[in-house]
Amino acid sequence: MTDCRLVIHGGAGVIDRASLSANREAQFRQALQDIAAAAFERLTSGASALEVVESAVMALEDFPLFNAGHGAVLNADGIAELDASIMDGATRSAGAVAAVRTSRNPVQLARAVMAQTEHVLLAGEGGDRLAAELGLPQVEGAYFVTKERAHQQALAARLGKVTLDHDSAYNGPAPNDKSGTVGAVARDMCGHLAAATSTGGMTNKRAGRCGDTPIIGAGTWADDDSCAVSATGHGEYFMRTVLAYDVHARLRYGGQSLIDAGNAALASVAALGGTGGLIAVDRYGEIAMPFNSEGMYRAWVGADGLVNVAIYTN
Numbered sequence: 001m002t003d004c005r006l007v008i009h010g011g012a013g014v015i016d017r018a019s020l021s022a023n024r025e026a027q028f029r030q031a032l033q034d035i036a037a038a039a040f041e042r043l044t045s046g047a048s049a050l051e052v053v054e055s056a057v058m059a060l061e062d063f064p065l066f067n068a069g070h071g072a073v074l075n076a077d078g079i080a081e082l083d084a085s086i087m088d089g090a091t092r093s094a095g096a097v098a099a100v101r102t103s104r105n106p107v108q109l110a111r112a113v114m115a116q117t118e119h120v121l122l123a124g125e126g127g128d129r130l131a132a133e134l135g136l137p138q139v140e141g142a143y144f145v146t147k148e149r150a151h152q153q154a155l156a157a158r159l160g161k162v163t164l165d166h167d168s169a170y171n172g173p174a175p176n177d178k179s180g181t182v183g184a185v186a187r188d189m190c191g192h193l194a195a196a197t198s199t200g201g202m203t204n205k206r207a208g209r210c211g212d213t214p215i216i217g218a219g220t221w222a223d224d225d226s227c228a229v230s231a232t233g234h235g236e237y238f239m240r241t242v243l244a245y246d247v248h249a250r251l252r253y254g255g256q257s258l259i260d261a262g263n264a265a266l267a268s269v270a271a272l273g274g275t276g277g278l279i280a281v282d283r284y285g286e287i288a289m290p291f292n293s294e295g296m297y298r299a300w301v302g303a304d305g306l307v308n309v310a311i312y313t314n
Contacts, residue, residue, distance in 0.1 A: 001085060002044060002303060002305050003187070003189060003191065003285060003303075004040065004043040004044055004187060004188060004189055004301070005185075005186065005187040005281045005285050005300075005301065005302060005303075006040045006043060006052070006056075006074065006155055006184070006185075006186045006188075006281075006286060006300065006301045007038055007184065007185050007228065007230075007279040007280070007281060007287055007289060007298065007299070007300040008032065008035060008036050008039065008057075008060065008182070008183065008298065008300070009082050009181070009182060009183050009184075009232055009234050009277070009279045009289075009296060009297060010028065010032060010054050010060060010065075010066045010137075010182050010275045010281070010297030010298070010301050011066060011067055011179055011180035011181050011182065011228065011296070011297055012180070012232045012233055012275075012277035012291045012295065012296035012297075013233070013275065013276065013292045013294070013295070013296075014127075014139075015218050015293070015294050015295030015296075015297070015311060016018070016294065017294075017295075017312060018098045018124075018269045020193060020311075021024070022073065022151040022204055024065075025082055025311065026048055028065060028311065029311070031060075031063045031065070032297060032298070032299035032300060032309045033064075033307055035056055035059045035060060035063070035299070036056070036058065036152035036265065036299035036300070036307045036309070037285045037307050038055075038056075038059070039052050039053075039055060039056040039059075039184065039186070040301045040305070040307065042055065042189055043186060043189070044189070044305075045186070046189060048188050048190075048192060048194070049088075049089070049186040049187060049188040049192050049193055049194035049222075049228070050086070050088045050090075050111075050192070050194040052184070052186045052188070052194070053086065053184040053186050053195060053196040053228075054086060054108065054111050054196055055198070056109055056186075056196070057084070057086075057107040057182055057183060057184050057196040057198050058108060059106045060164045060182035060183075060198070061104075061105050061106065061107060061182065061198055062105070062182070062190060064146050064147070066182050066297075067180040067181065067182070067199060067200045067201075068082070068106075068181065068182040068188060068198040068199050069082065069104065069106065069144065069198065069200075069296040070104075070107060070143060070144055071144070071146050071148075071149060071200075072149065072200025072201075073149055073153065073201065073202065073203040073205050074145065074147045074149055074150070074153040074178075074200075074203060074204070075201070075202075075204065075205045075206065075209070075221070075229070076157065076204050076205065076206055076207060077207050078145075078150075078153060078283075079101060079141055079207070080099070080101065080141060080144035080145065080149075080200055081099040081100070081101055081200070081201065081205075081207065081208070081209075082099070082100050082101070082103070082106040082144070082198070082199070082200055082201075083096075083097065083098045083100075083198070083199050083200075083201060083210055083211065083213040083214040083305075084096065084097055084107040084109065084110040084149060084188065084196070084197065084198035084199070084213060084214060085097075085107075085108065085110050085196065085197050085198075085213060085214045085215070085216060085219060085220040086107055086110045086111050086120075086160060086194070086195070086196040087114075087194065087195050087196075087216060087221060087222040087228075088114070088192075088194050088295070089193030089194055089195075089223050089224040090192040090193075090194075090224050091191055091229055092112050092222075092223055093115075093231060094114055094120050094216045094220070095108050095111055095112065095113035095114025095115070095117075095119075095120060095121075096110050096113065096120060096121040096122075096214040096216060097109050097121070097122050097127040097214060097222075098121060098122075098123040098124070098127070098213070099123055099124045099127075099208055099209075099210055100123075100124065100127040100128050100131070100215050100216040101124075101125075101128060101141060102128045102131070102132075102138045102139060102140070102141070102153045103127065103128055103131040103137070103138060103139075104136070104137040104138065104139045104143065105136075105137065106198050107196050107197075108136055109127060109128075109130070109131045109136055110153045110196070110198075110214075111196075112130065112131065112134055113127070113130065116134065117130070117173035117194075120216060120236060121215075121216075123210070123213060124208075129134060136274050139305045144200070146221060149203075152203050153203055153204060156203045156204040157204055161203075161204060162202050162203065162204050162205055170304060180199065180200075180232060180241075181197055181198065181199035181213055181219070181230075181231070181232035181233075182197070182198050182199065182232075183195070183196060183197040183198070183219075183220070183230025183231070183232060184196050184230060184279075185222070185228040185229065185230050185279055185280060186228065186281065187228070187279045187283075187285055190284065191224070191314055192221070192224055193222045193224050193228040193281065194222050195220050195221060195222040195228040195229055195230045195244075195248050196220065196230065197213045197219045197230045197231065197232075198213065199211065199213040199232075199311065201213075201235070204227075208272055208307075210235075211234075211235020211236065211238070211239070212231060212233075212235035212236075212238035212239045212243070212244075213231075213235065214291075215239055216244075217242050217244055217245035218231070218235070218237065218238050218239045218241075218242055218243060218245070219231045219238060219243075219244060220244055221244035221245050221247070221248050222253050223248055223252075224281065224283060225252060226248045226251045226252045226283060227247060227248055227251055227258060227280050227281060227282040227283065228280065228281050228284065229243075229244040229246040229247050229262075229278055229280045230244070230249065230278065230279050230280075230290065231243050231244050231276065231277075231278045232276050232278065232291075232296065233269065233274060233275055233276015233277060233278075233293070234269075234275055234276055236274070236276075237269045237272050237273065237274025237276075238269060238276065239276065240272060241265070241268045241269050241272065241274075243265050243266070243268075243269060243278065244278070246261075246264075246265040246268065247261045247262055247265045247278065247280055248260035250264060251282060257286070258282040258286045258287075258288045259286070259288045259290075260263045261280075261288075262278055262280055262289075263288075263290050263292045265278070266278060266290050266291070266292055270292050275292055275293045276291065276292070276293060277289065277290060277291025277292065277293060277296040278291070279298060279300075285302075285303065287302060289298055294312070295312045295313075296310075296311070297311055298310055298311075
């Protein structure tokens with residue numbers, strides 16, 4: 001038994017079981033298994049929740065099938081613009097970046113914004129400039145563009161659709177799917193909480209569009225007095241409901257359980273017409289992973305210390 005907890009996600013949205021090939025599903029499951037296992041090993045070895053969520057999201061950013069970092073979707077100009085955020089529940093310190101284009105791991109840059117500046121959010125070229133000044137890895141835009149993502153963007157452009165897809169072979173997701181992100185939440189051996197989130201946003205989005213991921217309280221939240229949350233979904237709705245903070249508020253002021261708070265917060269998104277999901281862990285180690293889409297790539301480790309992986313509801 002352990003007091004440590006970990007949950008990661010690779011996005012929620014239209015994940016058609018019939019269209020997702022067995023080989024591709026196995027790739028997703030193995031990546032989630034490996035990343036969660038490595039992150040949890042760090043937790044049980046004494047790493048802080050903040051360190052672990054950063055490293056887990058960096059690993060998710062590096063895996064080309066998820067919509068973040070290498071493999072991120074492209075905007076209407078055929079360019080990857082990346083958003084990320086991170087929050088420390090022990091201090092409520094937070095950092096975020098929006099629409100950066102050359103930073104290899106946006107979540108690493110988000111933590112640098114938190115730790116090495118007086119700011120919370122930097123956008124565009126200013127964020128990338130900070131990364132270069134600090135010696136964080138910089139890449140050419142082509143690094144982010146996989147063959148599958150380029151195909152998705154071209155198809156979305158022809159259809160005149162704004163879409164965000166999960167199976168990067170583009171053999172299943174519907175063209176109106178606007179959900180997707182990667183993220184992690186953790187509770188460490190000292191009981192501290194942290195959350196981090198990263199995304200490429202929507203395929204064929206307008207240049208400069210930012211969703212909920214870099215908005216503290218919408219896509220990411222962590223407070224040792226309540227919970228840590230990372231959201232994934234149609235960001236415009238998540239911003240309008242301040243989803244991640246809503247989960248916190250329902251615990252802190254409404255006395256709800258984490259599961260009830262997560263479901264209620266997501267219901268407020270659904271009431272506006274939005275879809276997606278969230279992962280959360282509270283101060284007591286309870287875990288919640290609600291979603292109202294066809295699936296959500298996720299892995300978690302509870303009190304038994306075992307890694308669990310799931311995509312669909314069952």
